[in-house]
Amino acid sequence: MVLWILAKSMVRSRLQYSASHAVRTAASVIFGMIYVAIWQGIGEQDPLGEYGTEGMVRYIAFNQVILWLTFTQYGLGLEERVRTGQIALDLARPVHLFVFAAGREAGSIAYNAIFTALPLFFIYDWMFGLAAPREPAVWLWTAAALLMAVYSALCIGYGIGVASLWTVEGRWFHLLNYSLNFVLSGFLMPLQWMPDWLQAVACASPYPIFHSVPAGLYMGKAGPDTLLVPFLWCLLLTAGALAATKLVRRKVEVQGG
Amino acid sequence: MTWMGICWLLYKMNVKARMQYRLNFVLMTMLASVVTVAEFLGLAVVLNAFGSIKGWSVWEIGYLYGVLMTAKYVYRAFGSAINNFEPYLVNGQLDQLLLRPMPLLLAVITSRTRMVGGELLQSLTVLGVCIARLLSEGRVTPWILPQTLFILATGTVIMFSVGLATAAIGFWITRVEDLSVLTDNATTTACQLPLSLFPDWLRTLLLAAIPFGFINYVPAMHIVKGEWGGWTLPLTGAVAALSLAAALWLWRIGVAKYQSTGT
């Protein structure tokens, strides 16, 4: 299957840069510790509601682990293909551009899962105790949530890549995406503790898919019914990605003349 | 023309080149402001929900944040080439700069300019609001103003020094972008908060190895908290001077080690 081959080749190419990856993983460990330290500090003076200090540490550490599953490169690498003109060839392939770009990126994410998320999980488990859930159902729901999170991240990354056809500063969309994610996904703090207006904004955006939903399931604070919203977003984003491809086709045809 | 004059000319030319893509420039400035505000919001929301962390009020932490981010963006304004040094090593851009009859560091710094108006405005606003609040609560005296100016200067020097040292390490390892995630991004994220939150080893690291702690936390312990004596300010100045000297020394050795990307 094309998707499998694309993903595998990406994993292989990522394997070649193991030294720089190790540095990134080390940085990630430290980032997670900084966020954990915030909650440990707050926990000294506040009982932290239904989570408690330990629960919040778990919440933050788990989010830092899964952060790497939804971490896509800028525009799924489409920007570079646009700049080098490779995009015209990509469009001529019998594989849909979205499948092509997403397949490659999926390989990259698989790499991140094995070589960053997994080590991070064990490191944090050793440092803070992540108290892995025992019920298989919880694992199953969490995995489903994560899959949808990965898929949504691919769709959004694809949209950003497509945007780079129209502006050379597309990188800022990428940064914008990450800072919105940072605030609205519940990465740093459970959504229900946010001020109402921000909660409303967050719930209207797809970002809770990335952290709030999977972390809620993993911690046993939410049930499988919370998977419905991510599922709807996946459908919506897929439609968006297909529409974006149509736009790309038209744009490249115009330019290529 | 003096070196200052030439730097000014180069700066103007960089801006002029940027303005060639006016629409992109406007878009970029707007998005950059949204990005910085969003990042601040992430932290502010947590602080707002709980009021204080380990005896540091929201306003005091806002002061830490404001000082750190102002120093960061002043550094980024003139040192964005240092901060993004990897392409210079990889694409052979440095070769061209070495052909100029100017001191290399000056040539590197003037080769790229980043417009940080939006970001600077945001961090100065946070800083201003927090200082005003602290003044009105009577927690600090107006002395905070000159003192803050002083630590903004030393903080920028420390930022620059760490950036320069990271870039200089690139002469040996070439791929410094990942390294700067550790020396710049992680440290910046940590120092937005009081260092007392962190485990000993991280605190030691941020005071002794990568002295970002001296940008805001150490002087703020005197200026805002009044817990440490006046010695913190001269010490901060000394740390800034020392880091700059060390970074320049490392840079000098690195340049001699430079291996251009050749055929």
Added chain:
Amino acid sequence: MKGLAKTFRTSVPREGRFGAVRSLLSREKRTVQAVKRLDFAVERGEFVGFIGPNGAGKSTTIKMLCGILHPSEGEVLVFGRSPQRERRPVARRIGVVFGQRTQLWWDLPLKDSFAILAAMFRLTRSEKERQLDRLNEALSFRDFWDTPVRKLSLGQRMRGDLAAALLHDPELLVLDEPTIGMDAGAKRQIRAHLKFLNEHLGKTVLLTTHDMNDIEQLCRRVLVINRGELIFDGGMAQLRGRIGMPTLIRVVYRREPKLPDAELWASQPRPFRIAGRRERELTVSCNRTETRVLDVLRALGEWGEVDDVLVEEPDFEDIVHEIYEPAK
């Protein structure tokens, strides 16, 4: 040494540069000796070609010459000064063009690049204007100097780059593949400009290129470098003589020729050898320093009635290739 200021000596003797090249693809570290032992001197006013296959150490040598790289051993002297220890004074006296990159400001008009460089080299207004007038005569860039550099053609950009490198009136011009990627017309133009700079403005030129036409048409002296060592230093004629002139002669016979069998062939040595054979067509190569084409044709005529003859002069590139890889 008479008038040291006039001669410029380059010598990189003994063990050259050790480049611990960090391979990007693996973490294995290798020590690469890009330049092993290089000794040469270039006199003022010369036009010297510096050639060699990829990875021979050309760029490394040039970069040491300009003060970009520090030699691990040995010394480079430009106008009696070390470009490493005195990088800035030397930079004022040499002009450098790297064909693969531009030193012009990409998004700004050419004019602005000149303004910046003039300030950087501290030219007065009148010096700058005078120099621009002179350079415009040689490179005629005024009609496109209001256009942003990114919109210039490769040939125009190179003229701009040359003018930028010459703005501070350096005595030595170092060119690293100035014609790379250009079409034949643009190349011809750049060559004419370079010739003018050398002959009329008296610039000393050191040129590296992969285009042998550049060398043939411009350089009176050629340095060939391979694996970090100088393997040839001399004039063009000498270079040709050194490896002979493998001329190819292609003969088409009316009918399939009758070639002598191997035994006879061995007993009767001829001044040519058969390079290829296809039905009625026979290709032989001979060395024209040893034999004349007419003699070869006469010998070929013994094997059948000749219908058509094509004589191919040796490709200069092939000659040089033969120097690079004498073993093959």
